[in-house]
Amino acid sequence: MQITRAVEYGAMGLICLARRGPGETVLLEEISQEESIPASFLGKIFQQMSRAGLVRSIRGTGGGVTLAKAPEQITLLEIFEAIEGPMALQRCLAPTVTCERQEGCALCGVFEQAQDQVKEVFGRTTVADLLKRHAAPGQGHRRGGAAVGKLSPVVE
Amino acid sequence: MQITRAVEYGAMGLICLARRGPGETVLLEEISQEESIPASFLGKIFQQMSRAGLVRSIRGTGGGVTLAKAPEQITLLEIFEAIEGPMALQRCLAPTVTCERQEGCALCGVFEQAQDQVKEVFGRTTVADLLKRHAAPGQGHRRGGAAVGKLSPVVE
DNA sequence: TCAAACCGGACTAATTCGGTCCGATTGGTC
């Protein structure tokens, strides 16, 4: 039950791309080195993000990848779904379901609530946000985090 | 990135147990059949929930398992963590971290927000809630669910 | 003492994850 490396790498890749000027094309190899992500794996990931329309990729000499939209327009949810497909926190929330029970099942109702929350967080977080927060170091995120029942006020 | 069967089965098992009278001991075999969960797997799962103090298990003739607390006192979060250990939606949120980056990393900050939301949902949902919703069939949960940006008002 | 039940750990099969490899394709450059 963990976010995969692919998504993590994908997001890092886009942040790295957004850090450059807008519309700049960068070699995959360069991103790979900068973020220490295996180049061939990163290639795969960018392929998927390209198909999803998040980046544009240019082949041939002088090619590379560019953001296809402004960093403020690319959400983490899009990145996630570009790479993993539709989010399904539990098997019964997937497009094709294999579980009997189904109708009137309480359990997947809760899972769906949880999933909607995750989607909401991912959906409101853009690459620009990530970049901005990345640029401002100092206080790491760890262990000051809101515990259950005391949510961190992130937006407003 | 999915909730495991073990957690799903664990929750179903407890719901099944709660459906009986309070303090009633039930055979694992019985739960297994009722919920069509492999008996030996279910045994494993109840072992872990027993160690976590969610159920009490009685061996020997006439044994079985009972809820160790009232259904209103057992949250889905407890079930989850009894079975899976501490929740970590991403590797950097785990107790022992293997990722460089760490301090000032924007990405896992977002993941932690998402995780806190999930914990909040799971933490407020008890076995009693699940049972109640399970008992009231009719409207399944599917596809009426809140989309991003329009959260379902569950508790207030 | 015997059988009913859970306990505990070792084991296994299937699936997913985290990549690698390589040939094909596309586009510049000379």
Place this chain on the structure above:
DNA sequence: GACCAATCGGACCGAATTAGTCCGGTTTGA
């Protein structure tokens, strides 16, 4: 047109995780 630079696409592979199974051990009631 030859050649090189880059991504594309799919096949492949090893490791880890998931989803169980098995079996001998222990506890307990009859």
